Amino acid sequence: MKCQYRATLLVAVMLAGCTDDIGVSTRTGAPSANPLLQDWDTPFGVPPFDRIESDHYLPAIRVGMAEQKDEIAAIIANPDEPTFANTIEALESSGRTYAKVRNAFGAVNSAHSDDITKETAKIIAPESSAHRDDIRLNASLFERIKQVYDGRGDLDLDAQQRRLLEETYKTFLRSGINLDGASQVRLRDINAERATLTTAFRENLLNETNDFELLVTDRADLGDLPVSLVALAAEEAERRGHECECWAFTLQRPSINPFLQYSPNRELRKKMYDGYAMRGDNDNDADNKETLSRIVQLRAERAALMGFRNHAEFVLTERMAERPELVYELLDRIWAPALRVAKEERAARQEMMDADGIDGALQGWDWRYYTEKVRKAEYDFDDEELRPYFEVNAVRDGVFELANRLFGLRFERRTDIPRWHPDQQVFEVSEADGSHIAILYMDFFARESKRGGAWMNALRTQSKLGGDVTPIVTNNFNFPAPTAESPSLLSLGEASILFHEFGHALHGMLSDVTYRSLAGTGTSRDFVEFPSQVMENWISEPEVLRLFARHYQTGEVIPEDTIEKITASRTFNQGFATVEYMAASYLDMAFHTRDSSEAVDPRAFEDAAMADIGLLDEIIPRYRSTYFSHIFAGGYSAGYYSYLWSEVLDADAFQAFKETSLLDTDTAARYREHILSKGNTRPGMELYINFRGRPPLIEPLLERRGLN
Numbered sequence: 001m002k003c004q005y006r007a008t009l010l011v012a013v014m015l016a017g018c019t020d021d022i023g024v025s026t027r028t029g030a031p032s033a034n035p036l037l038q039d040w041d042t043p044f045g046v047p048p049f050d051r052i053e054s055d056h057y058l059p060a061i062r063v064g065m066a067e068q069k070d071e072i073a074a075i076i077a078n079p080d081e082p083t084f085a086n087t088i089e090a091l092e093s094s095g096r097t098y099a100k101v102r103n104a105f106g107a108v109n110s111a112h113s114d115d116i117t118k119e120t121a122k123i124i125a126p127e128s129s130a131h132r133d134d135i136r137l138n139a140s141l142f143e144r145i146k147q148v149y150d151g152r153g154d155l156d157l158d159a160q161q162r163r164l165l166e167e168t169y170k171t172f173l174r175s176g177i178n179l180d181g182a183s184q185v186r187l188r189d190i191n192a193e194r195a196t197l198t199t200a201f202r203e204n205l206l207n208e209t210n211d212f213e214l215l216v217t218d219r220a221d222l223g224d225l226p227v228s229l230v231a232l233a234a235e236e237a238e239r240r241g242h243e244c245e246c247w248a249f250t251l252q253r254p255s256i257n258p259f260l261q262y263s264p265n266r267e268l269r270k271k272m273y274d275g276y277a278m279r280g281d282n283d284n285d286a287d288n289k290e291t292l293s294r295i296v297q298l299r300a301e302r303a304a305l306m307g308f309r310n311h312a313e314f315v316l317t318e319r320m321a322e323r324p325e326l327v328y329e330l331l332d333r334i335w336a337p338a339l340r341v342a343k344e345e346r347a348a349r350q351e352m353m354d355a356d357g358i359d360g361a362l363q364g365w366d367w368r369y370y371t372e373k374v375r376k377a378e379y380d381f382d383d384e385e386l387r388p389y390f391e392v393n394a395v396r397d398g399v400f401e402l403a404n405r406l407f408g409l410r411f412e413r414r415t416d417i418p419r420w421h422p423d424q425q426v427f428e429v430s431e432a433d434g435s436h437i438a439i440l441y442m443d444f445f446a447r448e449s450k451r452g453g454a455w456m457n458a459l460r461t462q463s464k465l466g467g468d469v470t471p472i473v474t475n476n477f478n479f480p481a482p483t484a485e486s487p488s489l490l491s492l493g494e495a496s497i498l499f500h501e502f503g504h505a506l507h508g509m510l511s512d513v514t515y516r517s518l519a520g521t522g523t524s525r526d527f528v529e530f531p532s533q534v535m536e537n538w539i540s541e542p543e544v545l546r547l548f549a550r551h552y553q554t555g556e557v558i559p560e561d562t563i564e565k566i567t568a569s570r571t572f573n574q575g576f577a578t579v580e581y582m583a584a585s586y587l588d589m590a591f592h593t594r595d596s597s598e599a600v601d602p603r604a605f606e607d608a609a610m611a612d613i614g615l616l617d618e619i620i621p622r623y624r625s626t627y628f629s630h631i632f633a634g635g636y637s638a639g640y641y642s643y644l645w646s647e648v649l650d651a652d653a654f655q656a657f658k659e660t661s662l663l664d665t666d667t668a669a670r671y672r673e674h675i676l677s678k679g680n681t682r683p684g685m686e687l688y689i690n691f692r693g694r695p696p697l698i699e700p701l702l703e704r705r706g707l708n
């Protein structure tokens, strides 16, 4: 259901080794020949993707780091008294080359990696970590920052300047600047090792995902799988060199989910399900158990060094939730009703399976299959009926149209802008009066070079310090690719993901602040899913569906009775969806509220954590530990609950539109002003209250999920 938002941070340190076997470090000479280090003489200053080769990144990132080192040295060497401008703003302005090259690299390595970028990621992870520690553990630099901070009462700072000063100061404290020498040395080692482990976790997962294949040779085993996905599986088989009338299924979402929903072959469903659920847990070279256990240990050790009981407490002081108890309070409030509904759903699916003449208990690999049967029986509705109305470009146009009605934005396709893959679509985004706002890249289709999930990242963050810098953002998805027979047709769930990521993109594009480190999506993790999730509300509204959902062949607008079925089945299977998501949230919290830095056995730990909450055997957490990249290779550790936390905000915020009208431009203008434009210039709750006039209520969320 959800995406993953990722700041393109390349985390941390180890061997600054060379890797001549793939030639990564062979092109270190002559920066003049490296397009990353020349002026980006492209439309809107986008990265010159048409001229960048994979082996340009490593030397350019290193040049960027060296450049920033010099800039930091200059700040420290400044003979003048430290001031806000010569210290805080100077630090804020440093590392521009590093940031822009690193952002481009992070985006490409996530969405279109090759052996060279993967190797580069491994090398650069510890180097970036060391670089960051060199800055944040620099006592002379901090001395200047502290002087400015201590004298802040006498400075005539505006609200954003004050916020930047406070955030900068806090960042240094949280990075360990006040620890003694020996602790700092240990902290650096921890950071370096974490960075390397994180990179390994991500690579193992990509390898495990790509290695799996299920080859189906009997057409009957495909059941009612939609024609467009049958064609996709046939092309996949051909691409993989199978010369037979056969269909290849993979662990990528567009492949696995429909297979589990439609294949009547129980044995094959089990193979597919196990293949997915065991990724990183196969006791092979790509096993992630030891990796994640070590990550958990290191996080606990760091928290202890920093004076916190555990990692969650350390992380949450910077989040809206503030402390683990408040996270659990929200989770526990919703868990019981969700579990109750899931049990009712289980009974209905078991009944359907019994009626099918299958003996025994429903299993995990049966859930989705019988869910479709129940849906059909209860609502005379098949999720797949919708796909023809959700051709990917139509959905894209739908969200553009929505942004136009709400905010007056315009989107113009540009074909003159360099891309990292020919599938990418690039748009210039403008205000109603035609003034330029941003560049938006959209990369829709699954491929082996792309990691799983959906995400947004910024190639360039909005800022005004030293001149107007407009944002460049990307949206990335794993939707089914078009085939010779069919365009890319989305399910309602996939279409919602498009709206979700576009919400993150809006947050980045409509940012209107002075400092880049306070801009756009650089906000608290449990707030950042609010602007994305709120967009999902619109997609299933009849008024909005009529705007864009047209049959890709006939152009017919989605029929009213289909819209009625969508509305009627809105809370269908929400017990399952809520429970599988929340189980992963509890698992994340369990790993990160351990007060000890002893090693864990991930399998046993996960089993115990799931037994604790009474998870049903037929449901596994949305992410099991060994492929939980949100928390082991992304920024969501002790933070996977954020989607639910943000959902309280988004459900309540959407009520503001319902109270006026869904396309109310005044409410939209207030939403843009108080939320989308503000980045991290104020705490999330304060922004929310400015928009809504009061704190959020939880009732709209319970009602939406059918849990009230």
Ligand SMILES: [Zn+2]
Binding pocket: 002, 003, 004, 005, 500, 504, 529, 532
């Ligand atoms: Zn998101």
